[in-house]
Amino acid sequence: MKQPSNETLNPSRGELRRQKFLDVAETLFLQKGYAGTSVNEVVKNAGGSLNTLYRYFENKLGLFEAVFHKKTEEIFTPFLSCDYWQADIETNLKNFGSALQKVALSEEGVAMNRLVVAENNDEQAQIHRIFLENGPQKAIQILASYFECEQQRGTIQLENPQLAAAQFLEMIKGPFYYRLMFGEQIDENEMQQALLQAIDLFLTGARIQPKAEK
CATH class of the missing domain: 1.10.357.10 (Tetracycline Repressor, domain 2)
Incomplete structure (x- = not known):
């Protein structure tokens, strides 16, 4: 049986992770532009995983819109x-x-x-x-x-x-x-x-x- 993730058990932790993605993405978008920013770089600087980022925002455009x-x-x-x-x-x-x-x-x-x-x-x-x-x-x-x-x-x-x-x-x-x-x-x-x-x-x-x- 699949165990629930820590973020599912603790929504506040998940929200903190989502907020960290947004803060890092905003900085990178302003510094490098949309095309020059990669979701891999966002994850590298924010922590977490690429799967988590995609679960929150679906793709880079969704992340940009959320920012x-x-x-x-x-x-x-x-x-x-x-x-x-x-x-x-x-x-x-x-x-x-x-x-x-x-x-x-x-x-x-x-x-x-x-x-x-x-x-x-x-x-x-x-x-x-x-x-x-x-x-x-x-x-x-x-x-x-x-x-x-x-x-x-x-x-x-x-x-x-x-x-x-x-x-x-x-x-x-x-x-x-x-x-x-x-x-x-x-x-x-x-x-x-x-x-x-x-x-x-x-x-x-x-x-x-x-x-x-x-």
Whole structure:
């Protein structure tokens, strides 16, 4: 009779092993890219076995997707709480925008963008899908949902909240994307100025103005 594995008897140990695979894989993906990282190297650095890694993630692409999902859960989970959006709209946009800038324009965020853009292999389309779904599209959807709530409250008027969310995020990231990709350093004051101006421009166009008295 086959004996249950230690990981089956002790799920917490199994979860620690899975987490170790993810941590090592993230480091290697950022350092070497997707094509340059092998599952054998992940196992060598993380410990465990190749069979265990395949049981958790099925293949290298599954491991890559799990790494991305883990990172975006860490980033976006706080924004899913109703308590996060209890301030006025200016404060909410400032908090959300500042948090997104710190992630997207960080050294790690730029490295992840380079990784995705640089890949040119048979799994390229899947890599792009994983990045878009777990990164930009998730951020847009969270902000669009907030805009829809504000629209229902009658504070703003938008023809397309989804498009408006994408445009707002582009205003706070776009001026810096290529500069960072080409190795230039960005001052935090520049990012703050871009964020505040984006909020001003957005609310100037979106806020419902009181009707003038006749």
